[in-house]
Amino acid sequence: KRHKFWETQPVGQFKDVGDTSLPEGPIEPPTPLSEVKQEPYNLPSQYEWTTCDMDSEETCNEVYNLLKNNYVEDDENMFRFNYSKEFLRWALRPPGYYKSWHIGVRAKTSKKLVAFITGVPARIRVRDEVVKMAEINFLCVHKKLRTKRLAPVMIKEVTRRVHLENIWQAAYTAGVVLPTPITTCQYWHRSLNPKKLIDVGFSRLGPRMTMSRTIKLYKLPDQPVTPGFRKMELRDVPAVTRLLRQYLSQFVVSPDFDENDVEHWLLPTEDVVDSYLVESPKTHDITDFCSFYTLPSSILGNQNYSILKAAYSYYNVSTKTPLLQLMNDALIVAKKKDFDVFNALDVMHNESFLKELKFGPGDGQLHYYLYNYRIRNALRTSELGLVLL
Numbered sequence: 574k575r576h577k578f579w580e581t582q583p584v585g586q587f588k589d590v591g592d593t594s595l596p597e598g599p600i601e602p603p604t605p606l607s608e609v610k611q612e613p614y615n616l617p618s619q620y621e622w623t624t625c626d627m628d629s630e631e632t633c634n635e636v637y638n639l640l641k642n643n644y645v646e647d648d649e650n651m652f653r654f655n656y657s658k659e660f661l662r663w664a665l666r667p668p669g670y671y672k673s674w675h676i677g678v679r680a681k682t683s684k685k686l687v688a689f690i691t692g693v694p695a696r697i698r699v700r701d702e703v704v705k706m707a708e709i710n711f712l713c714v715h716k717k718l719r720t721k722r723l724a725p726v727m728i729k730e731v732t733r734r735v736h737l738e739n740i741w742q743a744a745y746t747a748g749v750v751l752p753t754p755i756t757t758c759q760y761w762h763r764s765l766n767p768k769k770l771i772d773v774g775f776s777r778l779g780p781r782m783t784m785s786r787t788i789k790l791y792k793l794p795d796q797p798v799t800p801g802f803r804k805m806e807l808r809d810v811p812a813v814t815r816l817l818r819q820y821l822s823q824f825v826v827s828p829d830f831d832e833n834d835v836e837h838w839l840l841p842t843e844d845v846v847d848s849y850l851v852e853s854p855k856t857h858d859i860t861d862f863c864s865f866y867t868l869p870s871s872i873l874g875n876q877n878y879s880i881l882k883a884a885y886s887y888y889n890v891s892t893k894t895p896l897l898q899l900m901n902d903a904l905i906v907a908k909k910k911d912f913d914v915f916n917a918l919d920v921m922h923n924e925s926f927l928k929e930l931k932f933g934p935g936d937g938q939l940h941y942y943l944y945n946y947r948i949r950n951a952l953r954t955s956e957l958g959l960v961l962l
């Protein structure tokens with residue numbers, strides 16, 4: 574497949590896969606800031622760049638509606654992600670964020686928001702190197718403006734604005750294959766509301782299974798079983814940071830979280846992110862941690878339901894409680910919060926609990942990418958310690 578745009582970019586190229594003579598690390602050196610293009614890339618004449626101020630209720634609404642109507646759908650067009658406004662504010666305003674990296678495109682006449690792309694700064698460790706990167710996300714072009722090569726312009730513009738902040742690497746995921754994935758993950762789904770998933774056509778009744786038998790199969794206890802299992806609080810940030818940093822150090826690629834990052838990304842925020850920990854009743858040590866984020870989807874074309882309430886496994890650490898038991902407690906609290914499904918990628922140690930906790934494999938894949946950073950050999954999914962939203 575010809576990737577006319579991606580073949581011009583400092584990313585691993587398909588032709589280079591397996592060429593062990595190429596060193597791991599940055600593909601291109603930084604450009605002197607004076608040489609970074611000072612002015613925005615050209616858009617087609619009827620469009621203009623805009624910086625989206627997510628603090629503005631009006632602009633946040635426009636971004637929310639653009640994504641609600643034009644963002645990612647599954648291959649069968651059964652679902653479309655429906656990121657909430659509070660989720661978008663959380664995702665786009667981490668410590669050290671740049672408003673200038675929240676980039677929109679408007680039609681000059683109507684001022685309608687027709688495209689969007691974002692970056693947020695992150696410190697990502699690759700093996701023993703901690704690299705300042707931009708995490709790129711929410712690339713969206715209105716359905717009516719597709720296949721006009723707008724995406725490459727959006728990507729070049731966010732790249733230019735990231736360069737202006739002296740950052741030269743990026744991390745991103747996509748459901749499509751581009752040059753060149755550092756690893757490819759599988760989505761797994763654990764039914765919490767099997768009746769709804771069958772009604773919308775995602776799941777089907779198993780052979781020789783009745784609906785009541787199926788509901789029983791996925792039934793969960795009313796309360797978590799682990800003694801000392803409780804919601805994370807602000808006072809837990811230092812201990813959770815220590816626990817998480819130690820745990821993530823085993824993976825080849827992972828975030829390099831400090832206490833400010835942990836406070837932003839992992840402190841419970843209603844309808845956005847939930848996090849729980851195990852405080853040993855005896856020693857009061859914090860020994861385990863689990864978290865999931867809330868990402869609803871619009872259900873496309875179903876008479877009875879319009880929204881799917883989905884929880885997505887985020888970062889989990891087990892040092893004393895078996896991961897299987899910890900994740901089962903996560904399922905229990907998610908069911909209690911009325912989620913319809915609990916989703917997880919086969920990253921980190923997730924493979925150790927997926928089948929036993931009755932997750933089923935999805936048919937979608939998620940490819941992980943680094944920009945301007947070569948990884949010598951593709952990673953196993955169990956070597957990946959990074960979850961992007």
Ligand SMILES: CCCCCCCCCCCCCC(=O)CSCCNC(=O)CCNC(=O)[C@H](O)C(C)(C)COP(=O)(O)OP(=O)(O)OC[C@H]1O[C@@H](n2cnc3c(N)ncnc32)[C@H](O)[C@@H]1OP(=O)(O)O
Nearest residue numbers: 576577578579710711712713714719720721722723724741
């Ligand atoms: C140092 C800092 C560096 C920062 C930047 C790092 C890189 C960040 C990269 C971005 C990471 C985003 C991560 C992220 O947001 C998470 S992945 C979600 C992406 N968004 C969606 O799928 C929403 C629905 N789809 C759309 O809005 C459009 O189809 C989009 C906008 C996707 C493409 O619009 P279009 O109207 O359908 O297509 P054209 O404009 O005609 O352009 C075609 C070219 O775009 C390439 N393409 C298609 N989908 C892509 C994708 N998901 N990533 C990268 N490239 C993608 C495609 O291969 C082709 O290039 P090629 O000819 O070379 O093959």
Ligand SMILES: CCOC(=O)c1cnc2ccc(OC)cc2c1SCCC#N
Nearest residue numbers: 645646647652653654760762870883916
């Ligand atoms: C019921 C299981 O599927 C999903 O939860 C779901 C929901 N909404 C989506 C929107 C766009 C979409 O595009 C790939 C997929 C979904 C999926 S499956 C992959 C995400 C996970 N887990």
